[in-house]
Amino acid sequence: AQTIHQWPVAEIKAVGSPLSLGCTIKGKSSPNLYWYWQATGGTLQQLFYSITVGQVESVVQLNLSASRPKDDQFILSTEKLLLSHSGFYLCAWSRKIPNTEVFFGKGTRLTVV
């Protein structure tokens, strides 16, 4: 069975500090990987997706970057956090079939103070 693990579970960071969030998928080779952001009580906004190692496509610009250093790993980062970065970050994966279900991790709660 496939599992998706996100770390950390929660973070409280200062404005201007760097951030790195991670995600690992086990039990599935060559998945599509996604990062989503959810404002408190809000909808989900897709941030990035990756179809293969080393390739990441940006969907929206939020002063964040993403990388896929390994087939099963997806990293979200920024060098300088803004207050607007607060929210819930969800990593997800899907099979390489268009329009198939997406499987989400448990998320990371980020509070920028």
Place this chain on the structure above:
Amino acid sequence: TQTVSQSDAHVTVFEGDSVELRCNYSYGGSIYLSWYIQHHGHGLQFLLKYYSGNPVVQGVNGFEAEFSKSDSSFHLRKASVHWSDSAVYFCAVSATSGSWQLIFGSGTQLTVMP
């Protein structure tokens, strides 16, 4: 441009009641529609999807949804809700032309009273 609209931000029902959560979409081409559930503080879980064929699709835990091209809708229904169905429900759409982007509606908070 694809858009998804969930007109009800909050729906409150009693246990055992039936419920319908509404979703309307706007897109000119062929699309793929799905519903996800999010319990408080957790990630999303897939409920069901529609791509083609029978417009009524069955999902997990007794949920079903009906696609209507004429109404541009994909409403979610359950005949008898349980308190554990309390959660936020998201409708999502993506283009069938190989897009990897899933666009979510604003969500509907379903509260089931005992």
